[in-house]
Amino acid sequence: MTDTAPVVIVGGGHNGLVCAAYLARAGRRVIVLEAADQVGGAAVTREFAPGFRVSSGAHLLYALDPVVVRDLKLASHGLGFARSGLCTVSLGAGEPLVLNGTEVLAGEVSAADRAAFGEYVARQRRFGALLARQRGRIPARLGAGFSVVRLFALRANNRTTENPAPMLLDLLRLGRADVRELLRTGTMPIFDLLDDRLANPQLKGALALDGVLGAKLGPRSGQSFFTSLQRAGAYALPRGGMGTVTGALAVAARAAGADIRVSSPVARFAVRGDRVAGVVLESGEEIAASAVVSNADPKTTFLQLLGARHLDAEFARRLLNFRSLGCAAKLHLALDALPDFRGVPADRVGERLIVAPDLAYVESAFNPAKYREFSPAPVLEITIPSLHDPGLAPRGKHVLSAVVQYAPYDLAAGWESGRHALEKATLDVLARYAPAIRERVIAAQLLTPVDLEREFRITGGHWHHGELALDQYMMLRPVPGAARYAAPIGGLFLCGAGSHPGGGVMGSAGRNAARVVLGEVRG
Numbered sequence: 001m002t003d004t005a006p007v008v009i010v011g012g013g014h015n016g017l018v019c020a021a022y023l024a025r026a027g028r029r030v031i032v033l034e035a036a037d038q039v040g041g042a043a044v045t046r047e048f049a050p051g052f053r054v055s056s057g058a059h060l061l062y063a064l065d066p067v068v069v070r071d072l073k074l075a076s077h078g079l080g081f082a083r084s085g086l087c088t089v090s091l092g093a094g095e096p097l098v099l100n101g102t103e104v105l106a107g108e109v110s111a112a113d114r115a116a117f118g119e120y121v122a123r124q125r126r127f128g129a130l131l132a133r134q135r136g137r138i139p140a141r142l143g144a145g146f147s148v149v150r151l152f153a154l155r156a157n158n159r160t161t162e163n164p165a166p167m168l169l170d171l172l173r174l175g176r177a178d179v180r181e182l183l184r185t186g187t188m189p190i191f192d193l194l195d196d197r198l199a200n201p202q203l204k205g206a207l208a209l210d211g212v213l214g215a216k217l218g219p220r221s222g223q224s225f226f227t228s229l230q231r232a233g234a235y236a237l238p239r240g241g242m243g244t245v246t247g248a249l250a251v252a253a254r255a256a257g258a259d260i261r262v263s264s265p266v267a268r269f270a271v272r273g274d275r276v277a278g279v280v281l282e283s284g285e286e287i288a289a290s291a292v293v294s295n296a297d298p299k300t301t302f303l304q305l306l307g308a309r310h311l312d313a314e315f316a317r318r319l320l321n322f323r324s325l326g327c328a329a330k331l332h333l334a335l336d337a338l339p340d341f342r343g344v345p346a347d348r349v350g351e352r353l354i355v356a357p358d359l360a361y362v363e364s365a366f367n368p369a370k371y372r373e374f375s376p377a378p379v380l381e382i383t384i385p386s387l388h389d390p391g392l393a394p395r396g397k398h399v400l401s402a403v404v405q406y407a408p409y410d411l412a413a414g415w416e417s418g419r420h421a422l423e424k425a426t427l428d429v430l431a432r433y434a435p436a437i438r439e440r441v442i443a444a445q446l447l448t449p450v451d452l453e454r455e456f457r458i459t460g461g462h463w464h465h466g467e468l469a470l471d472q473y474m475m476l477r478p479v480p481g482a483a484r485y486a487a488p489i490g491g492l493f494l495c496g497a498g499s500h501p502g503g504g505v506m507g508s509a510g511r512n513a514a515r516v517v518l519g520e521v522r523g
C-alpha cells in the first residue's frame, strides 16, 4: 500500500472527526466512514418526537479539550453555547441544595460543611487538573530499560512522550501533602471520603453522584473517588445540543479537505499479509488505505472488524476481559409546559438538576445492578435545555433529558419487559420532585444500554466504550499492547473513547491518535 492511499477513519463520532480534521490539516487524504445517517456518534442532537430535539447521548459539555477548540476553530465553524457555568441543584426532601462548583449557594448547610465542601472541591480540582493534563499526552511506554536516570535524560532530549517523566513532574508539582492525599484517596470509595469530611447528607449524595455517573460503581465501590476526578469541570449546554459540537467538527474536517461519508457501515478490515490495508464496507465496496483509524469501540474494532484470528491469544483474552457493559440509560421527555419542581425557584430549573439525595439512596440504587436488575428508585442527572435554547422544542414547550442510573446492559429479565418498568420507575422518582410532571408529558423516549448499543454501535452500550477505572486507564487502556493508539497489527490505529483518556466529549483521543498516525509520536 502506498502513502498516496487515503487514511480511512471508521466512525464519525467526535473523536473520529477530530482525528480526521488534524490529519487533513497535515495534508493527508482522509475518508471518514460513518455507519449512521449523521455524524456525531453518542454526541448528537436528534428529534425524538415531532418538533422536539434533544442531545440523544451526551447532554452536558464539561471536558472538551480547549486545544481542539482553538486549533480547529470550532467557534467559527458553528460551535456556540446556550448556557455555560451551570450550577448543580440537588433535589431532596427539603430545600434544594445549590452548588456552583466551588461554593454552596443555597441550602441548609452548616458553616463547617460549607468550609469542608470548599476544601474538598478545591483539592478535587487540583487532582482533576492533573488528570486533565494527561489527556493530551500519549500514555508512557513502561518497557524494558525504564529507569529514573533514563527517564530524565529522555526528558532533557524532549522525547517526553516516550516516558512518564511529564506525569511524574506533574505529580511532584502537586506538593507533598497533595501527593500523599492522592495516593491515599485514589482508590478509595467516595463514600468513605465524603463521610469523613462532611455531615450534610444531601451534600454527600450530590458529590457522590460525580463518582458513579456513567460507571458501574456505587459510592461504596473502590475507585469511585477517582471517577469523580474526571468530571471536575464546568458544565455547559451547546446551542442546538451536542450535535452542534460534532457538526462544527465535521465542518472543520471538511474545510481541511476530509471526505466524510455517512450511511457507510464498515463490515471488516482488509488484511494483506501482516497489515491492515483497507476496509470493506457492508455494501461490498473495498477502499484501500495507507492507515485505518478506528473510532469504533475496542471490542468492535478487534473482535468484529479485524477478527480474533489476527490477534495474539493473550491480547484477545485481555480484550474479552475489558469491562464494557453499560449501566446507564437515557430518558427524554417532550413536555407541553414546564412543570414546577418543588422548592426550586424558577430561575434555577434550567440548571443541572440531580436526584441523589444522600449516600444511602445512591448506594441502594446501585445494589440491584449487581444482580442484573435495574434500580426501582434511580439516581438522575436532569437537564431542561429548551429553557436556554428554545429552538429545541415548539414554542412554549420543553424537552427534558435525564441520565438514568442504574440500568445494567445485561438485565436478567431482558429489556423488552424491563423498559416500561424502568420508565415508570423514573417518572415516579421525577414526580416526587415535580408532582405534575406526568400530566405534562406529550411523548417519552427511554434509551436502555441495549438501545444505546444499537443506536450508537457501542458494544455493551457503555458511554466510555469501557469502564474508566485505574486498571483500564492510561497505559492500560483499552489493554496493554494497544494503549498508544497503534494496534498490535500494522496499519491499524484506535482513536475512540476506548483509548486514553476515555469517554466524555473531549476530543483528546482523536487528537492524540492523529499525532501517532502522523508519526509525530511513536505508537
Ligand SMILES: Cc1cc2nc3c(=O)[nH]c(=O)nc-3n(C[C@H](O)[C@H](O)[C@H](O)COP(=O)(O)OP(=O)(O)OC[C@H]3O[C@@H](n4cnc5c(N)ncnc54)[C@H](O)[C@@H]3O)c2cc1C
Binding pocket: 010, 011, 012, 013, 014, 015, 016, 033, 034, 035, 036, 039, 040, 041, 042, 043, 056, 057, 058, 059, 060, 061, 062, 063, 264, 265, 266, 267, 295, 296, 297, 300, 305, 328, 329, 330, 403, 452, 456, 457, 458, 461, 462, 463, 464, 465, 495, 496, 497, 498, 502, 503, 504, 505, 506
Ligand atoms: C447516555 C449517555 C450519556 C452521556 N452523557 C455525557 C455527558 O453528559 N457529557 C459527556 O461529555 N459525555 C457523555 N457521554 C459520553 C460521550 O457521549 C462518549 O464518551 C463520546 O461520545 C464517545 O465519543 P467517540 O467519538 O469516542 O465514540 P462514539 O461517539 O461512540 O462514536 C463512534 C462512531 O463510530 C461509528 N461506528 C461504529 N462501528 C462502525 C462501523 N462498523 N462502520 C462505520 N462506523 C462505525 C458509530 O456509529 C459512531 O458514530 C454520554 C454517553 C451516553 C451514551
